Amino acid sequence: MSATGARLRLVSVSKRFVRAEQGVAAVDDVSLTVEPGELLTLLGPSGCGKTTTLRMVAGFEQPDSGRVLIDEQDVTGLMVYRRNIGFVFQNYALFPHLTVFENVAYGLRVKRLGAAVIREKVERVLALVGLPGHARRFSNQLSGGEQQRVAVARAVVVEPRLLLFDEPLSNLDAKLRVQMREELSRLQRQLAITTVYVTHDQEEAMAISDRIAVMQAGRVAQVGTAHDLYRAPRSVFVAQFIGRVNLLPARVLRADTGAAAVTLWGREVTVPADEPVAAGQSVSLVLRPESVALLPERAVAPAPEFAIAGVVRGRTFLGEKVEYAVEVGGTLLQAVSYDPLRHGLFDVGAPVQIACAPASLRLLRGQG
Amino acid sequence: MSPAPAPVSSPRAALRDPVLAPVVVLLWAAVALFVLYPVTRLLALTFWDDGPTLAAVVELVGSWQHRRALWNSLALAGLVGAAGTALGFAFALLAVRANLPRWVGTVLDTIVLLPLISPPFTAAIALIFALGPRGLISYHVFGIAGLNIYGLGGTLLSETLTYFPIAYLTLKGVLANIDPTLEDGGFSLGARRWRVFRTITVPLAVPGIANSFLLLTAASLADFATPLILGGTKFPVLPTQAFLQITGLYDMRGGAALSFLLLVPALAVFVAQRWWTERRSVITVTGKAGAATRVRSLSPGAVAALVLVCALTVLLVLTFYLLIVFASMVRALGADNSFSSAHYAHVFSGGLKAIRDTLVIAAVCMPVGGLFAVVLGYVVARTRFPGRRALEFAAMINYALPGTIVGIAYLVAFNDPPLALTGTAFILVICYVFRYSLAGTRATTALLAQVDPSIEEASASLGARRDVTFRRIVLPLIRPALLAGMTVLFIRAMTAISATIFLVSLSWSLVTVRILEGITNLELGQASAFSVMVILLVYAAVILSSLIMRRLNAGSLGQAGTLLGG
Amino acid sequence: MARALLFAACVLLLPIPAWAADTINVYTAWPESLSQPIFKAYTAKTGVPINFIRLSTGELVARATAEKNNPRADVIWGAPGDGFAAAKAAGIIEPYKAAGWGKIAHELKDPEGYYTAVSKNTLLFMSNAKLLKEKGLKPPTSWNDLLDPAYKGQIQTADARTSGTALTRILSIYYAFGKDEEKAFDYQKKLHANVQVYTKSGGGCTIPAAMGQAMVCIAHMPDAMEAKKKGYDMLTTFPREGVAAVIEGVALVKGAKNREAATKFIDWTFTKDMQDLLDRNEVYMLPTLPEGSVNAAVQALMKEAKLLPVDLEWVGKNRKRLVDRWINEVIKE
Secondary structure, X not given: OOOOOOOXXXXXXXXXXXXXXXXXXXXXXXXXEEOOOOEEEEEOOOOOOHHHHHHHHHOOOOOOEEXXXXXXXXXXXXXXXXXXXXXXXOXXXXXXXXXXXXXXXXXXXXXXXXXXXXXXXXXXHHHHOOOOOOOOOEHHHOOHHHHHHHXXXXXXXXXXXXXXXXXXXXXXXXXXXXXXXXXXXHHHHHHOOEEEEEEOOHHHHHHHOOEEEEEEOOEEEEEEOHHHHHHOOOOHHHHHHOOOOEEEEEEEEEEEOOEEEEEEOOEEEEEEOOOOOOOOOEEEEEEOHHHOEEEEOOOOOOOXXXXXXXXXXXXXXXXXXXXXXXXXXXXXXXXXXXXXXXXXXXXXXXXXXXXXXXHHOEEEEOOO | OOOOOOOOOOHHHHHOOOOHXXXXXXXXXXXXXXXXXXXXXXXXXXXXXXXXXXXXXXXXXXXXXXXXXXXXXXXXXXXXXXXXXXXXXXXXXXXXXXXXXXXHHHHHHHHHHHHHHOOOOHHHHHHHHHHOOOOOOOOOOOOOOOOOOOOHHHHHHHHHHHHHHHXXXXXHHHHHHOOHHHHHHHHHOOOOHHHHHXXXXXXXXXXXXXXXXXXXXXXXXXXXXXXXXXXXXXXXXXXXXXXXXXXXXXXXXXXXXXXXXXHHHHHHHHHHHHHHHHXXXXXXXXXXXXXXXXXXXXXXXXXXXXXXXXXXXXXXXXXHHHHHHHHHHEEXXXXXXXXXXXXXXXXXXXXXXXXXXXXXXXXXXXXXXXXXXXXXXXXXXXXXXXXXXXXXXXXXXXXXXXXXXXXXXXXXXXXXOOOOOOOOHHHHHHHHHHHHOHHHHHHHHHXXXXXXXXXXXXXXXXXXXXXXXXXXXHHHHOHHHHHHHHHHHHHHHHHOOOOHHHOOOOOOOOXXXXXXXHHHOXXXXXXXXXXXXXXXXXXXXXXXXXXXXXXXXXXXXXXHHHHHHO | OHHHHHHHHHHHHOXXXXXXXXXEEEEEOOOHHHHXXXXXXXHHHHOOOEEEEEOOHHHXXXXXXXXXXXXXXXEEEEEEHHHHHHHXXXXXXXXXXXXXXXXXXXXXXXXXXXXXXXXXXXXXXXXXXXHHHHHOOOOOOOHHHHHOHHHXXXXXXXXXXXXXXXXXXXXXXXHHOOXXXXXXXXXXXXXXXXXXXXXXXXXXXXXXXXXXOOOEEEEEXXXXXXXXXXXXXXXXXXXXXXXXXXXXXXXXXXXXXXXXXXXXXXXXXXXXXXHHHHHHOOOOOEEOOOOOOOOHXXXXXXXXXXXXXXXXXXXXXXXXXXHHHHHHHHOOO
């Protein structure tokens, strides 16, 4: 099954409308490019505009301003059924009165392909999604995961130039979700169709995406690979949305290129900085829990590590890891240690030192 | 499961759809031509005489007779609404809450359907035979002489018996949907039966009760046939007065003006009823009424009382129909009770044209009206375009108006070229389609509310244009609504009179008009024979429809019944 | 397939030109049992088919009026005189004097020839023999007999708002009381106290009276005779003060599409052949052509009847006023 993915471009797309329970929802000046064959995820909390953006790409909604371009063709005003897309819905939207076979064959029948061609394509794609022999069943006879696969098969068999997923896994239980996302990812890579994927689950996004666009209140907060977003979030929102994070207030002493000297808990430390800052500016330092090491009180932290004294206030043992809440300078810090059976545990109330590499303290403008 | 979300696309977007736009235009054209235009012509006739004039209305309101008629119409409608709802409630309680054997429910449903599908006048005539001054029941059985069945009493009784099935079917659905665990909750908190009934069951049923009341009131306001026979001079009502003004006093303008007088309360009730059903409370939409919990809110004493009331009613209804059947089979009821097939012989010879004509028209109405109803329902429920609500409302006008108004309006509007439609079957079909397809439209919107719009979006995403989506996806899913709409149209086409009495012609005659003629000419045996034929035909249609519904897995007879009232 | 059905449906419903093959289209108020044999006789004689529809007088006039600009009917054949007065006022009929028109008495036709009586009719009292006997009453032979309290709630008669028979009654009373309108309406107010119900149609009280629901029914002669023919045990009497003679008429519709055929049909109406049918077919009305034969039963019946002649023109002008008076003074409660 060959598929050429198209390039998708959103140019300053905006939309305002009133949604029943949620007040005014908006997509605000969103511009994105999705490269051919790429899987881009729109990630964000509910109400951030990700689904609306997706539906505008599909044509179910019309933008108030801006353009949608597929392979440089302006499709903004084009009706849905002429855009040659595949859409997988959150609730699968299988046709209840048609068999699995007919569901999948639907798009092909609309195109008036011959019976033999249809049969061959449908059987092939059903095998591809792992549902051979289910052709005669009806959707109410299938489990959630199976319905999901049929929905995907149906969208894919018409060889669309764009594949759109609207939170397809949110109705499945956790284990199935993990299994399905792996299959979806594999399928997408095999077919190399340009895909836009919407989800609120950051783990899911990180697992399958080539790039992620984090959205907040209708705007794109940051676009990048999972690695980029995790390592270098450019806003507090992104930092807090992807993974867990400690946000430490600090003040800039001196600014250099790519770095800045800041005071943290009264101590000076030089940290990496992507954006220019001015001396005297209040900033936040992003510190991931796993970058926080716990040392016994009197241990000496190897230089150039930044170390400071603290007290363990909470401990959660989770088998492969143990999570600590450590009070440092009036703030409660989250720390995670792996392989605790090897490294031992600290008791609640124990005085400790927390240490981290200065490079793990990323500088963010603005407060937490 | 929460109801499917409303479509959010902007109204203007819908008009770009190359299929939707022409369909909307067509619908508007049809509605404008066959609903708005005739009413406007009628308005002109009444209120225009080389300039706007209220003369016709003033003359009417000045007449004591017409003022009396207005008051009578309102009073009668209110009483029928109350009495019919009460009776229907009793039946519904019995069917749903009294835990009687299943066959009782089936029998109730079957018998109760009879008044809904009978030709007009049936109850009135039977009532005169049965309870008149020398009535077969009142005099010959109970020895009460001189009972005056004419006037408010007789009309009220006849209309109540004719319309209570609507209340029954509506309330049956409502009661059946009330979660019995709610009542159990009441019991578990120590409340006794009457209290539970009064404070839990009845309040939960209030939306259904209010709905029934309004439906029955509307039906009574528009009822032209029963008061024509039973009203007498002492009890004039508006629809009959309008008819008589034209046909008795040769006063077209006066009749039209009277119709408009009736319009005000009729529309008010109609709007109230629509508004009420639209703000349905959530409670009516739980499921699982067949749960194992035994429902106990009726004491054996209460059940016995209900059984008595219902049995009496059923007996009365059955007697009426038996009287009609009997009258059709004897030479002259009351005078010569010897068996005779003369009446049926006439029905099948001289009357065959009327039967054939009526069947042809009913048969044509079904697909035309059914499709119209479904397309309208879909367009109104699923799309957004400017003027959508206006279209929905306009399409309902002919239904809300009493039949006499519609008939007169069509007569006035479609006689002259280029729209010289009087005298054709076309005008009869159109009249029925625009008057009785509301049931199909409502059934469509109700069914569509249970279908997630994402299914249609999925179809669109797979390359299907909107008409393809409609044909392949929507239509199969709303087949029951189409069937219900067609069934109602068939029933109405076979039994309607108030509008179409003005529209029969030299080429096309209708059975109901023949029945009225028979009554007028005192050929009661013949009228009865025609009535029996209509009842049999309509019953057969309803059973057939019910069977198909069952095969489509879409609920029972009750649905079609409610739609008959709605 | 669907397209074919749709096409067939449309064809089926197209208005078929009503003037195909020289048919005559007739609106009549007479019951089918009476009108159809007469129309059939004409068709048998001339081969011209007659397409007719039976409507009540008022419906008929209303229909024809609405169709004014594009009339469907050619002839209005068989309807009470007051209907024709209204039709003339509405401008939907045109004058046509058939051959033989001159032979018709002047009180039986419109002076300008707009409409002519095909038969003469009157009303009578129809009483239930059994009920009378029970109450020990003799059948009423005077208008004043009906004011007897013994008849309270026992009289049924036509409603003037819907039936021409009622107008016959009002006129009868008017003429019987020597054209004194005040006395006539005074009488009617008193009569109202004894009336059980006013029926929609003229003959609407015959069956109820026959079945014992009322003692007396004031109805047109043909209706009463029909009931008697059916076998009901009824007595028929006339009030000695007299009853009005009213007409059933015929007129040519203005702008009739089959005018030629229609006029020939009207001509035939005023021949002995047709008038004799009133007798032969037991229509129970009097012919208007002097040479028409009178049905024996009718003759016997009308032996005691005193027929009062009616001024058609006066009736035409005063009909509405009389009916309005009846509505506003007699039945008002």
